[in-house]
Amino acid sequence: MSLEESKQEIIEAFSIYDEWLDKYEYLIELGKNLQPYPEEKKTDEHLIKGCQSRVWLDAEEKDGKLFFSADSDAIITKGIISLLISVYSGRTPAEISADDFSFVEQIGLRENLSPTRANGLVSMISTIRQMAAEYE
Amino acid sequence: MTVKEIRAEFPILSSSVYKRPLVYLDNAASSQRPLSVVKKLEQLSLEENANIHRAVHYLAAKATDEFEGAREAVRAALNAESKDEIIFTSGTTAAINLVAYSFGEAFVGEGDEIIVSVSEHHSNIVPWQLLCQRKKASLKVLDIDENGELQAGTLEKLISQRTKLVAISQISNVLGLINPVAGIIETAHSYGVPVLVDGAQGFVHLQTDVRVMDCDFYVFSGHKVFATTGSGVLYGKKKWLEQMPPFMGGGEMIETVSFSGTTFAPLPYKFEAGTQNFNGIPTLVPALELREKCLKDSELQKNVEEITAYVLDALTSDPRIILYGVPRRTEDKIPLFSFSVKGVHHEDLALIMDKMGIALRSGQMCAEPLMDRFGVSGMLRASFAPYNTMDEAKYFIQCLDKAIGMLQ
Numbered sequence: 001m002s003l004e005e006s007k008q009e010i011i012e013a014f015s016i017y018d019e020w021l022d023k024y025e026y027l028i029e030l031g032k033n034l035q036p037y038p039e040e041k042k043t044d045e046h047l048i049k050g051c052q053s054r055v056w057l058d059a060e061e062k063d064g065k066l067f068f069s070a071d072s073d074a075i076i077t078k079g080i081i082s083l084l085i086s087v088y089s090g091r092t093p094a095e096i097s098a099d100d101f102s103f104v105e106q107i108g109l110r111e112n113l114s115p116t117r118a119n120g121l122v123s124m125i126s127t128i129r130q131m132a133a134e135y136e
Numbered sequence: 137m138t139v140k141e142i143r144a145e146f147p148i149l150s151s152s153v154y155k156r157p158l159v160y161l162d163n164a165a166s167s168q169r170p171l172s173v174v175k176k177l178e179q180l181s182l183e184e185n186a187n188i189h190r191a192v193h194y195l196a197a198k199a200t201d202e203f204e205g206a207r208e209a210v211r212a213a214l215n216a217e218s219k220d221e222i223i224f225t226s227g228t229t230a231a232i233n234l235v236a237y238s239f240g241e242a243f244v245g246e247g248d249e250i251i252v253s254v255s256e257h258h259s260n261i262v263p264w265q266l267l268c269q270r271k272k273a274s275l276k277v278l279d280i281d282e283n284g285e286l287q288a289g290t291l292e293k294l295i296s297q298r299t300k301l302v303a304i305s306q307i308s309n310v311l312g313l314i315n316p317v318a319g320i321i322e323t324a325h326s327y328g329v330p331v332l333v334d335g336a337q338g339f340v341h342l343q344t345d346v347r348v349m350d351c352d353f354y355v356f357s358g359h360k361v362f363a364t365t366g367s368g369v370l371y372g373k374k375k376w377l378e379q380m381p382p383f384m385g386g387g388e389m390i391e392t393v394s395f396s397g398t399t400f401a402p403l404p405y406k407f408e409a410g411t412q413n414f415n416g417i418p419t420l421v422p423a424l425e426l427r428e429k430c431l432k433d434s435e436l437q438k439n440v441e442e443i444t445a446y447v448l449d450a451l452t453s454d455p456r457i458i459l460y461g462v463p464r465r466t467e468d469k470i471p472l473f474s475f476s477v478k479g480v481h482h483e484d485l486a487l488i489m490d491k492m493g494i495a496l497r498s499g500q501m502c503a504e505p506l507m508d509r510f511g512v513s514g515m516l517r518a519s520f521a522p523y524n525t526m527d528e529a530k531y532f533i534q535c536l537d538k539a540i541g542m543l544q
Binding site: 019020021024025028052053073074075076077113114116117 | 542
């Protein structure tokens with residue numbers, strides 16, 4: 001699936017739900033299904049700054065593509081990072097760098113989070129971008 | 137007065153959020169404003185707006201009367217001996233900072249000690265830490281037990297010959313338990329140590345007579361008790377205030393100014409430097425009238441007691457929930473509940489319940505030492521006001537159950 005297709009899939013998944021409570025339920029499911037993150041990588045080095053709840057993010061390069069793994073102590077945050085990973089994992093650093101991440105606006109995620117969570121989302125996105133830039 | 141009648145005074149309470157009726161349970165952070173307060177602010181802005189105390193013109197006289205009228209209303213509400221003992225500040229934090237600086241300048245030196253409790257709001261910790269740094273003094277901490285009850289009996293062990301002040305909250309903004317301040321003051325006074333009582337939460341829920349309590353300083357914020365923001369109060373016994381140097385310089389606080397030396401205005405103006413919040417402070421008058429009504433009205437009080445008992449029972453009987461601040465007797469608890477849910481992050485719960493229309497507070501609630509004491513990174517807090525209904529309390533408990541179900 002291309003990056004665009006992946007984003008479209010999420011936009012469609014979100015459009016099924018009218019209510020934000022249902023969208024949260026979807027995010028919670030995503031959070032619960034996130035691949036386990038290694039305990040030994042729960043270090044300050046992997047901690048994303050600017051989130052109220054703790055979020056760890058790690059990237060590994062394989063065949064020119066970046067694969068992300070993450071975890072959080074809050075389940076909705078975990079759902080959000082899981083959503084970002086499902087879109088951006090397995091892409092080349094160039095693809096990630098060229099993307100504007102505007103699909104999070106399209107699904108209305110940012111304005112429906114509390115200000116602290118919205119800041120956290122911004123931090124997650126900038127960390128993913130930064131990691132891509134390092135591998136480019 | 138019925139709860140329905142008092143709700144009519146607060147238009148915001150009938151509003152909707154996310155297409156659901158708003159259930160406002162963050163009253164410990166700030167109360168909503170009644171029409172009487174909004175009208176007062178409007179009247180002052182549109183009809184009586186002028187700087188106070190100095191000018192001789194008509195508007196200035198009107199505005200000054202309103203401002204000084206508020207001072208008398210606060211004096212009466214606290215039953216202070218004199219209006220000179222009532223100083224207006226921007227809020228509780230500013231009032232404590234004023235005392236920490238000014239009392240500290242007059243009475244605290246190297247090696248001296250200040251006592252606070254572990255359950256204090258940051259605003260009743262950090263000003264004392266700053267004072268201690270400045271004066272090379274040290275801070276002693278009174279502990280609580282597992283239920284959140286203050287270990288008042290251990291105060292005597294903490295008091296030494298170097299103790300200069302005890303600063304304690306009437307009710308913690310996290311635990312919602314009524315602290316035994318009368319006993320603390322008696323103990324401290326028996327060693328000649330004055331006591332500052334942080335009434336930010338207590339003044340909202342309890343009849344407070346500073347002469348009966350015999351505290352040396354008492355502070356509260358108007359915005360938590362229906363008035364506008366920026367309408368805080370410091371009460372201080374005259375014998376202390378007179379010996380304390382000014383906190384800030386300039387404006388009303390001077391008597392004469394020259395480069396060879398400046399003399400200061402008498403109390404209370406000595407501590408009111410700069411332009412005062414002359415539009416906001418007079419809103420304390422209708423706000424305190426409503427507070428008085430809430431505290432005295434038997435129907436409203438019954439509602440508050442029933443809500444406290446109901447929520448207390450619902451939270452303590454649910455094995456998924458840990459309540460912080462469990463009273464020995466229900467009457468020792470105000471309707472303020474901080475809790476955790478096992479295996480669930482407080483922010484997740486707050487976020488979901490927000491979408492259900494319920495305004496809660498989540499996080500450290502400006503009391504990090506207390507969070508550390510209980511070994512948690514944060515809590516969820518529901519705090520009720522006299523205008524909250526039993527139906528809202530039941531809706532809150534239902535939604536909490538539903539939200540936990542979604543998250544666990």
